[in-house]
Amino acid sequence: MPPPEPETIFKNRIVQKGLFNLKVLNKNITEWFSNKKYSFQEKTNSSKAKDRGHEVRIDFSAEKKVDNYAKYIINIEILATELEKVRLEDKSLDKGNVEIRLNANLQLDYKNRFGDKPFHRFLRGLYHRYFKGEIKHYEDQSEEEGKDLFDTIKESLNLLT
C-alpha cells in the first residue's frame, strides 16, 4: 500500500527573458541540495537544437528524510527556450527565455506505519491533531527550505527581488 500523498507547502514560478547562466544555475541548485543534505536526482535532461536556438528541459527531484515520520520533497522544472551562447566581458552566458517552477512538499507517515484502512486514517488524523506543534514545525521548515532554494535560484539569475 502506498504512503499518504505529499502535500504541497510552497510553490512558485520565475520567468526570465534575457541573459543568464544555465550552468551556474544548475550548479547552484545541486550545491544547495548537497548542502542541505537532500538526496537528489536530475530526472530529465533534455536538449534540442531548434530553428530558433536550443530548447533545454531539466527536472530535478530531491528529498530529505527529516525523521522516521516526515520527509521533505522538492521538485524543480526548468524550461529554457530560444537559447544561444553569447560572450560578455569574457564570460560565456546564455541568451533566451527561462521558466522555472519549484514546489516544496511535505510527506508525513512516508513509511505508511498507520496503514490505509479508514480506521487507520482516522488514527493518523488524531495523531496529527494531537501533535499539531510538531506537524506545524515540519510545515514551517519545509516552506523555509523551499523559499531559501527559490531565493538561491533568483540570485543565480541575478534577479532583483
Place this chain on the structure above:
Amino acid sequence: MMERIYVTPAEGIKVKHAGVLDLDEFIRWLKRWLDFNSYKQDEDFYEEKNTARGKIIEFRWTNNKKKETYFIYIIEIYFNFIGIVDVEVPIEGKKIKMQKGEFEIKLVSYINKGAEAPTFWRAIYERFLKKENIDLYASELYSKVYSLQEEIKDKFNQYV
C-alpha cells in the same frame, strides 16, 4: 523473492538529445564504461522499425554487478531512438558518418537484496550485520549512476 532498493526513482532518470550523434561510437563507449566498471551486460530486447521519418530503435540492457553474496547492483538502460537517419558531418576536413534524430536514454538503478538467502537469515543479516553496508552500497551505486548520467550528457553534448 528479491527486494529492490532503488537509488534512482523507480521510473528512472532520463537524458534526451535531439540532434546529431555518432551512435556506433556512443554504444562502444557505453559498453566500455560498463566493462570498466565490472558490470555484466544482458540485452533484454531489441526492436528496430523503418518509417518514412527514419528508424525507430528501442532496446534495453540489464547490467548487473555482484557486490557480495546478498547484494547485486543493477543498472537498467533503456534506449529509445526516434527518427534516426544517417548524415555526413564534416570534422577536421573529413566527412564522418553519424546519426541524426531524437535520442533518449533512461537509467533505472537499484540494489537487488537477498539474492541467495532465505528470508529469516536475510533479516538477521541485514539487521545486525549489514545495516551500515546497505546504506554504503546504496550511496556507492547512486554516485556511480549519477556519474554515468553526467558522462552520457557529455557524450550527447547537452546544452547544460
